[in-house]
Amino acid sequence: QSVLTQPPSVSAAPGQKVTISCSGSSSNIGDNYVSWYQQFPGTAPKLLIYDNNRRPSGIPDRFSGSKSGTSATLGITGLQTGDEADYYCTTWDDSLSTVVFGGGTKLTVL
């Protein structure tokens, strides 16, 4: 049972937009920055979004992040088949004194 709650899977058609939610609490998302990772099978996670909504160099602006209260959202526009991957949200939890991850969301581009 992950501290952060993500939907197990989402799907959308190529060219469409999809959002992935990440729900937490006041001790984690509510009080800290949220980051997102993209992971393809057999590879290491790749930083996609940090500080709630900032993109590292090289990440296209099709990827966006937002945070409101104790929830965060990853948005992906102009979906491509190459976006099919697992996506994880993460933050620090002040009560647990740990880095916490969501359970991951598998994105399928139909």
Place this chain on the structure above:
Amino acid sequence: QVQLQESGPGLVKPSEILSLTCSVSGYSISSGYYWGWIRQPPGKGLEWIGNIYHSGDTQYNPSLRSRVTVSVDTSKNQLSLKLSSVSAADTAVYYCGRFRSDGYFDYWGQGTLVTVSS
């Protein structure tokens, strides 16, 4: 460009100690930042293990604290992970990474699979 590479035995027997090393290139560990370990059991999600600052200050996942030691060797620009009394539940891909104070890993190693089995 910062690069990390994990190394160590791919097979560990139950009750023994899992030991991994992460070699860092392109950045000197002694220059700053926390460095840490994350693991991912086959087919499952990510779990943070612990972080260490170049000074030796450590942060550990409370669920693993009693069995984990993370250390750093600045002369070799490496960090290490030791996990004691392993069981099959510790079978996972183990990653090392550079941890930023805002709570994310910006650079990751490619990961190494460690299987706990007799």
